[in-house]
Amino acid sequence: MTSRIRLIAIVAVLCCAVIAAAVYALLGTGKTASSKTSAHSASPAAAAGSGAPKPSAPAKPSASGAWVPTNSAMADVCRSKLPSQARDTLSLIAKGGPYPYRTDGVVFENRENRLPRRSGGYYHEYTVVTPGSGDRGTRRVVTGTQGEEYWTADHYSTFQEIDSRC
Known part of the structure; x- marks a missing residue:
């Protein structure tokens, strides 16, 4: 040669x-979203063909029934105060889709450790449509497998835990 x-x-x-x-x-x-083989693949959302897991329950109530944030140091936001597109995304998550972007429902790795530390595959991210944006924009909802829901308007720089009671 x-x-x-x-x-x-x-x-x-x-x-x-x-x-x-x-x-x-x-x-x-x-791995692509369709090749994920996690415990979530048996969820109703995966069975429906969306490929994205459906979180269990919204917000964690305490024994007294009051909502308890997963991290008291993290700011929280009332669900009703979120942009309408974020509430639409939360509704889609509750129904298991269909989602507007193929990357919705993929594992969020929490590389910056801005959410409470959990094992790999614990968090999943979903796009919140940004009117006027030519791409996915910077707004996301991230869910935990125990029902936690987080909002970020700045592409993971800051998070607020979503309080579903208000």
Whole structure:
């Protein structure tokens, strides 16, 4: 093999490796939403073909029935004070979809540790439609498998826990 052909082969292999790494990074875990094999795959939402898990119950009530935030240091927001698009997203989550974006329902990895620390696969994210935005925008709802719901308007820089009582 000539040195020129060898160089072309090396460059081709490196390009393939870079593309594979970029795809892995974009997907977070290296798996597409349809190839997830978690405990959530048996949920009604997954059975309906949406591929996104349906969280169990909204907000955690205490023994007295009052809502208790999962992290008292985190700000909370009344569900009724959220933008209408966020309330629409919460309704879609409760119904198990269908969601407007194929990435809705994927695992949220909490890399910045702005939500309470949980095991991998605990949180899932959903897009909140932003009127006038040409892409998914920066607004999201993130849910925990025990029913917690969080709102971020700034693409995960800050979160507020959603209080469903108000």
